[in-house]
Amino acid sequence: MKLQSALVFLTALSGPALVCARQDPFASPSPSPVAIAIADIAVSTIVPQATVPEQPDQTARANLDNGLAVGNITFQDTRDGLNVSVVINIVDINSGLYEECMNPDRRSFNLTWAVHNGRPAGGEGMDMACEDGQGTPRIEGVYDETLACGPGTAEQANCEALKRTADQGYNYTCDPELYESDPYACEVGDLNGRYGAIKMGVNVEGITASANYSITDLRGPRANLLFDRSVVFSCNQTRIYCEAIDEVRT
Ligand SMILES: *[C@@H]1O[C@H](CO)[C@@H](O)[C@H](O)[C@H]1NC(C)=O
Ligand SMILES: *[C@@H]1O[C@H](CO)[C@@H](O)[C@H](O)[C@H]1NC(C)=O
Ligand SMILES: *[C@@H]1O[C@H](CO)[C@@H](O)[C@H](O)[C@H]1NC(C)=O
Ligand SMILES: *[C@@H]1O[C@H](CO)[C@@H](O)[C@H](O)[C@H]1NC(C)=O
Ligand SMILES: *[C@@H]1O[C@H](CO)[C@@H](O)[C@H](O)[C@H]1NC(C)=O
Numbered sequence: 061m062k063l064q065s066a067l068v069f070l071t072a073l074s075g076p077a078l079v080c081a082r083q084d085p086f087a088s089p090s091p092s093p094v095a096i097a098i099a100d101i102a103v104s105t106i107v108p109q110a111t112v113p114e115q116p117d118q119t120a121r122a123n124l125d126n127g128l129a130v131g132n133i134t135f136q137d138t139r140d141g142l143n144v145s146v147v148i149n150i151v152d153i154n155s156g157l158y159e160e161c162m163n164p165d166r167r168s169f170n171l172t173w174a175v176h177n178g179r180p181a182g183g184e185g186m187d188m189a190c191e192d193g194q195g196t197p198r199i200e201g202v203y204d205e206t207l208a209c210g211p212g213t214a215e216q217a218n219c220e221a222l223k224r225t226a227d228q229g230y231n232y233t234c235d236p237e238l239y240e241s242d243p244y245a246c247e248v249g250d251l252n253g254r255y256g257a258i259k260m261g262v263n264v265e266g267i268t269a270s271a272n273y274s275i276t277d278l279r280g281p282r283a284n285l286l287f288d289r290s291v292v293f294s295c296n297q298t299r300i301y302c303e304a305i306d307e308v309r310t
């Protein structure tokens with residue numbers, strides 16, 4: 061079924077009983093928006109929410125160890141939602157890579173982050189190796205299963221069909237406060253929008269920086285949806301490094 065006809069079909073029905081052909085990535089589904097009308101949805105796959113089987117808790121992790129930074133981002137299913145844990149140590153803040161995201165007091169800077177489709181070659185990459193089109197499978201835009209359609213979405217064609225591009229007058233807004241009330245406002249992969257940037261604290265000696273904290277995302281995606289994608293870290297929109305997200309088997 062084509063996207064448009066799927067949409068007409070969906071909008072003719074009432075919301076909450078629907079799920080889409082692809083899995084709804086949110087742990088606790090809230091009002092089913094048009095955003096989960098996904099291109100390849102098929103009538104026969106529309107089933108009541110209650111029949112979606114429970115999945116076991118899983119863990120996904122991106123290990124950062126590229127000479128510029130060490131640490132990890134861990135996404136772990138819990139009973140309450142997705143636990144996102146961030147541990148990052150940056151080796152040299154004076155490398156020039158962080159100037160555009162450095163706060164004026166030079167005590168901290170904002171590292172932005174997002175989950176993208178695709179993986180850098182060898183599982184990790186730096187600058188150009190993190191651009192769209194690089195890696196295997198190729199790195200694309202931001203993981204956006206629910207078609208929230210931010211400017212960097214990996215779902216360009218579907219977003220155009222939904223008239224959700226800036227050129228079509230669509231205004232993507234996503235910030236942690238809005239996310240609380242409407243998780244579908246945010247791309248699944250827009251970690252920056254959902255949780256805020258990673259605030260890297262510059263250590264007293266003024267050379268290294270670190271972050272170590274965790275977030276419980278009550279509306280987060282299940283960890284398995286993040287397997288084989290990548291976390292891309294940026295400073296003021298410039299991609300600095302990227303790391304593949306792998307399943308952690310325990
Ligand atoms: C995450 O990174 C920190 C800092 O490098 C390290 O101490 C810790 O063992 C890592 N955790 C895992 C689970 O790999
Ligand atoms: C989240 O994960 C971190 C790191 O594994 C752990 O220290 C923390 O207790 C977890 N938080 C919750 C609420 O499970
Ligand atoms: C961030 O990037 C924009 C556009 O490239 C630039 O205009 C702006 O000055 C940068 N911000 C900082 C803090 O350097
Ligand atoms: C970093 O983030 C904080 C909090 O969102 C913001 O106030 C500040 O302007 C940001 N700094 C830069 C350099 O973008
Ligand atoms: C987009 O939405 C934001 C927040 O709701 C608002 O401040 C801004 O004016 C809107 N921009 C446009 C172009 O409509």
Ligand SMILES: *[C@@H]1O[C@H](CO)[C@@H](O)[C@H](O)[C@H]1NC(C)=O
Binds near residue numbers: 147272
């Ligand atoms: C992160 O913080 C916890 C306590 O909050 C501490 O036990 C742990 O050693 C820290 N990890 C790193 C890599 O700094």
